[in-house]
Amino acid sequence: MRKISADWVYTLSGAPLKNGVIVINDKNEVVDVLPGNEPSLDVEFFSGIICPGFINAHCHLELSHLRNKLPQRTGLVGFIQNVQQFREAKEEEILKAIEAAEDEMIQNGIVGVGDISNSSYTFDQKRKQRVNYHTFIEVFGFNPANAESIYNRAEELLAQAPQIASITPHAPYSVSEKLFELIDNTQLLSIHNQESKEENAFYINKTGDFLKLYQGFNLDISFFNPSGNNSLTTYFNWMGNGRKLLVHNTFTAEDDVDYVEAMGENFWCLCPNANLYIENGLPDISMFVKKELKLVLGTDSLASNTQLSILEEMKTISRHFSSIDLELMLIWTCKNGAELFGWDQLGTIEKGKIPGLNLIKNYTYDAKTGKLLLTGQSTVSKIC
Ligand SMILES: [Zn+2]
Structure with missing residues (x-):
């Protein structure tokens, strides 16, 4: 089991979760998705946005x-x-x-x-x-x-x-x-x-x-x-x-x-x-x-x-x-x-799925809407 969190988790099956936590098993299947809470010791925290593959x-x-x-x-x-x-x-x-x-x-x-x-x-x-x-x-x-x-x-x-x-x-x-x-x-x-x-x-x-x-x-x-x-x-x-x-x-x-x-x-x-x-x-x-x-x-x-x-x-x-x-x-x-x-x-991060998890780094906010935007420096890497 891994507990993975980031600044933002975009499950795409609901609203974005600030500091949301994704629990996955050793087959990379999503076991649970938890709303944001304080990072605890057994949570792997990434700086950036997590989204599905x-x-x-x-x-x-x-x-x-x-x-x-x-x-x-x-x-x-x-x-x-x-x-x-x-x-x-x-x-x-x-x-x-x-x-x-x-x-x-x-x-x-x-x-x-x-x-x-x-x-x-x-x-x-x-x-x-x-x-x-x-x-x-x-x-x-x-x-x-x-x-x-x-x-x-x-x-x-x-x-x-x-x-x-x-x-x-x-x-x-x-x-x-x-x-x-x-x-x-x-x-x-x-x-x-x-x-x-x-x-x-x-x-x-x-x-x-x-x-x-x-x-x-x-x-x-x-x-x-x-x-x-x-x-x-x-x-x-x-x-x-x-x-x-x-x-x-x-x-x-x-x-x-x-x-x-x-x-x-x-x-x-x-x-x-x-x-x-x-x-x-x-x-x-x-x-x-x-x-x-x-x-x-x-x-x-x-x-x-x-x-x-x-x-x-x-x-x-x-x-x-x-x-x-x-x-x-x-x-x-x-x-x-x-x-x-x-x-x-x-396609979405939900219980029972194996969507793959990506980490997007370097983003900005739209001052008017508060929505997250990409920048010329944004990068992606694969978490699993
Ligand atoms: Zn073509």
Whole structure:
């Protein structure tokens, strides 16, 4: 048994506890949570904030060997072309980078990951179960003639995937309507949504940089008829009624949000550091907060981020949207993340759960609201 306390304990299942005490057993299961009292001799006291382990809702672990290899601010089309050009590497190099990236996530307090896979490179690492994974086996192919063969290959990968997995579409500009129809939409689906302005332009009137991408692939897209609407309000109907994770949302407008929110339960994933890396822009996070969307956080891959750290994503949000406080962002990444993936043991500090405990140091207060805020110097370490 350990009794652990800190300046603040954010259980996320109730109000923050000043000097709250968490009792855990030797399996790191929470046995009790006690309100603040005077530190006693058998309590381990940490200076800082204790919160549950983080969920990284969007990552591509298999691209970890591309760290520091791709130029920044090329726009999405340039980025995709660079990934295609540079992703091939020796298997040994790919596997080593995957293991190092997982180590880094664990060190940064990440306990669960929604991970995109186009291959089986990450499967052996995931079998070690050091981290909870939901693997999204991602399909990619805009030519409807190839839809069935692409889907069949994904089913083969799905059969080998460890832990939990589902087949998912890559993005509205890279998946044909026919391929969308083949996907089992009773499963949890994820999609890269409105990551660039070009995606909306393509759907509205078939213009923009994506035309260059298809030319580069030698793909005749005469079959594609623009809808006159933004991408989201066009393709969303092709994804069924199940739970969906919309990733990036950098160019998502209020009308798009209203359309989708009227159609069931969705989670919206923010990956701010990747957005700055690729497009040098950020989603309208204030609008998402105002609408009380179910938000989660992701790092995206080391091809478009310099680190795999949810704390660094939260710090970027704090820097650009200074009124967003720490507790709200912790609800996004811990509680909402666990709910999204159905990980009942994670997300909040409550009796019977094994959420992992993180320690955040160096924070400040909002003078007006008294809420806790991150600073540029905030750090995270894992207690258990
Ligand atoms: Zn991604």
